[in-house]
Amino acid sequence: MNEYTYPILLGITAGTGIRLLLLRTDYRQYPTYLHGKIIHLSLGLIAAALGTLAVPSIMEKEFTAVTFLTLAASQFREVRNMERNTLSELDSYELVPRGNTYIEGIAVAFESRNYLVIFTSFVVTFAYLAFNVWVALGCVVAAIITSKLLMHGATLKEIVTIENSPLYFEGAGLYIDQIYIMNIGLPERQKEILEYGMGFVLTPKNFNVRSTIANLGQRQAILHDVSVSLGVYRDSGTPALVPLIKRDLSDGRIGVFLLPQDNDIQRAIDVIGAVPVLENAIRMPSEKDNSK
Numbered sequence: 001m002n003e004y005t006y007p008i009l010l011g012i013t014a015g016t017g018i019r020l021l022l023l024r025t026d027y028r029q030y031p032t033y034l035h036g037k038i039i040h041l042s043l044g045l046i047a048a049a050l051g052t053l054a055v056p057s058i059m060e061k062e063f064t065a066v067t068f069l070t071l072a073a074s075q076f077r078e079v080r081n082m083e084r085n086t087l088s089e090l091d092s093y094e095l096v097p098r099g100n101t102y103i104e105g106i107a108v109a110f111e112s113r114n115y116l117v118i119f120t121s122f123v124v125t126f127a128y129l130a131f132n133v134w135v136a137l138g139c140v141v142a143a144i145i146t147s148k149l150l151m152h153g154a155t156l157k158e159i160v161t162i163e164n165s166p167l168y169f170e171g172a173g174l175y176i177d178q179i180y181i182m183n184i185g186l187p188e189r190q191k192e193i194l195e196y197g198m199g200f201v202l203t204p205k206n207f208n209v210r211s212t213i214a215n216l217g218q219r220q221a222i223l224h225d226v227s228v229s230l231g232v233y234r235d236s237g238t239p240a241l242v243p244l245i246k247r248d249l250s251d252g253r254i255g256v257f258l259l260p261q262d263n264d265i266q267r268a269i270d271v272i273g274a275v276p277v278l279e280n281a282i283r284m285p286s287e288k289d290n291s292k
Contacts, residue, residue: 004056007128007136011055014140015048015121016041018147022113040110043079047072047114051121055129072118080111095234096227096243101217105278116147156222157273159209160202164265167199167257177201179248179255182240189240193259196233198268200256210252211283218281219245222256222272229271231261 023040050072057063084107091097098106120143128136156162165177169190174181176199184190204210212218223243234241244257260268 004129006133007125008052008056010128010133010136010140011052011121011125012045012048014124014143015051015117016045017140018120018143019044019048019113019117021144021147022116022151024151043076043114044117047076047117048121051118052125054122055125059129069118073115076111076114079114080107083107083110094224095232095236096224097220098224099217099220101215101278101280102221102224104280105276108279116150120147153279154277155273156202156213156275156277159206159277160204160213162269162272163201163203164269165199165201165255167194167197169194174257176246176255176257177253179246179253181244181246181255181257184240186240192233192241196259196263198258198260198263198265200258200268200272202254202256202272204252208283212277212281213254214247214252215278215281215283218278219254221278222275223258225275226256226258226260226268226271230258230264230268233259233261 019041023037023044050068054069084103087098087103087106088100091099091103120139124136124139124143127139168175169184172183172185172190174184174190174193179201184193202213204213223245227243232243234243241259243259245254246257247254256272258268
């Protein structure tokens with residue numbers, strides 16, 4: 001026991017607690033329970049220890065110990081690669097895959113949360129040693145609030161208006177509110193689609209949103225999340241029953257064609273609205289400097 005014992009324990013506890021707070025298995029069932037959580041909690045504990053031990057090392061003028069932080073950064077980049085590779089392998093077995101953009105967003109989130117743990121542990125330990133335990137506990141509360149804010153990114157309901165629209169055929173063409181979806185020639189498939197299918201129109205609330213929802217990765221994320229939540233009426237080898245999203249080229253709206261096993265319109269609207277806006281899909285064409 002020495003002067004660093006309690007600050008180190010508090011820093012490691014705070015950092016690991018933040019990682020536990022950020023580690024949530026939702027309707028997408030990722031990370032998996034229980035082994036996936038154990039992996040990420042273990043990495044969170046390591047990150048918390050690195051962030052905490054950096055403070056006593058600096059105070060004792062052991063500056064070489066801080067180089068372990070650079071080693072940690074390279075290791076946590078491997079976390080990103082691990083998540084990307086794992087999800088990419090699993091994606092080929094999904095009836096409605098996540099898509100590369102969604103996978104990359106998940107991988108980035110898992111990497112960045114370890115850096116947040118390091119920063120939290122560093123600040124809490126420094127506050128304990130430089131001031132007192134009450135200031136350190138205040139930093140813990142601030143870290144919890146910050147983590148809660150970072151957990152909840154933008155969702156589709158904030159940037160689009162979601163409306164249910166009936167499906168209909170003109171000849172062999174499937175349409176949603178004059179948005180062409182695909183060509184279905186077999187009468188039995190047309191009957192299945194009209195019986196089990198649902199259509200929705202997503203109208204962008206501003207010009208920037210047009211480019212965001214036009215992104216193919218963002219569209220695939222919508223299809224995957226809805227299929228996970230409501231099920232999907234299809235099996236492998238039935239391309240005519242694949243959910244699709246097509247764009248109205250004139251005004252930027254998108255038509256969402258779904259084949260859910262649970263035909264609950266309101267629930268489908270809620271699920272579509274809760275789909276995260278992928279960071280890699282966000283575009284801001286209105287921010288362009290017209291003088292350049």
